[in-house]
Amino acid sequence: MDAHVEKDAVEVGDDRRTLPEEPPPAPLDPASPQASGAGRTGGTDGPGSTGGTGGGIMALSLPYQVVVAVALAVVGVFACVHLGMVFLHVAPSNTLTKQNGRAVDDWIYPEFEQNWKLFAPNPLQQNVSVEARAEVAAADGTRRTTGWIDLTAQDIEAIRHNPMPSHAQQNQLRRAVDFYFNTHSDDHRANGLRGRLSEQYMRRIAVQRLDALPALAGSDVRRVQLRAVNRPVPAPRWSNEKPKSSPTYRDLPWWRITDADRSAGAGADRKPADAAPHRTEEAR
Numbered sequence: 001m002d003a004h005v006e007k008d009a010v011e012v013g014d015d016r017r018t019l020p021e022e023p024p025p026a027p028l029d030p031a032s033p034q035a036s037g038a039g040r041t042g043g044t045d046g047p048g049s050t051g052g053t054g055g056g057i058m059a060l061s062l063p064y065q066v067v068v069a070v071a072l073a074v075v076g077v078f079a080c081v082h083l084g085m086v087f088l089h090v091a092p093s094n095t096l097t098k099q100n101g102r103a104v105d106d107w108i109y110p111e112f113e114q115n116w117k118l119f120a121p122n123p124l125q126q127n128v129s130v131e132a133r134a135e136v137a138a139a140d141g142t143r144r145t146t147g148w149i150d151l152t153a154q155d156i157e158a159i160r161h162n163p164m165p166s167h168a169q170q171n172q173l174r175r176a177v178d179f180y181f182n183t184h185s186d187d188h189r190a191n192g193l194r195g196r197l198s199e200q201y202m203r204r205i206a207v208q209r210l211d212a213l214p215a216l217a218g219s220d221v222r223r224v225q226l227r228a229v230n231r232p233v234p235a236p237r238w239s240n241e242k243p244k245s246s247p248t249y250r251d252l253p254w255w256r257i258t259d260a261d262r263s264a265g266a267g268a269d270r271k272p273a274d275a276a277p278h279r280t281e282e283a284r
Helices: 002-010 033-038 062-090 095-108 151-159 167-182 193-211 264-268
Strands: 126-137 143-145 220-232 248-251 254-256
Touching (some): 126 151, 193 220
Antiparallel strands (some): 220 248
16 A cells, blocks of 8 residues: 555656655754854845845955045046036037136146137147148358248148157147237238247248158258148039138248257257347348
């Protein structure tokens, strides 16, 4: 009789068999470590368990928590201040920009400069380039005037395919020309000390660029002249706009080069420039 009952307990249809049920686990001793660990919320082995310790910053010791919290606060404050300064820099003139314009400029220039002339009323629709030509003296004393050399094209070539172009390659020429035009009248009269400084800055940029050209190796640059060339950006095909297609030129005066206009390394191995005192001359 017992054998027949046991056989019926383990047999299932289609000759499938099931293992006998395991006995229930024995109760734990309340004083054991396993019992105290199982009593915590979530247990130690459940899917939402944290193993009894916190994650993230809370897993660090108190001194490290303080350091991380301070670092995050500093980064957050810097990000907020930077975004605020950039917003004030590109925003239209208002009370805040008038009262804090100097602080905004000190923060933005030169590394964070923004030139977003994309919106009305004055979107940027021209490509501005700087060209230079020079009067050079050869070793035998003869002089000649070079053709116009596109300095902006040199910068573009250095920037193209360069993931980290220098600030000078991106902005030096443009900022120098803006500096000059903002401190001179239409007939090239300097407006005070800043105007004379802008002339000196332009001369030194031109001399450094020209002295580095292999075509002028062995020649001495005596005078330079620069010009700004504005080339209109063509209108898109779908636009009815008809901008000017021809470039416009604004020639700067001829400037005589002095030793002060050369870098220390460039001036050491060259003949002295003309002894006449520095003055600006109109191109003839």
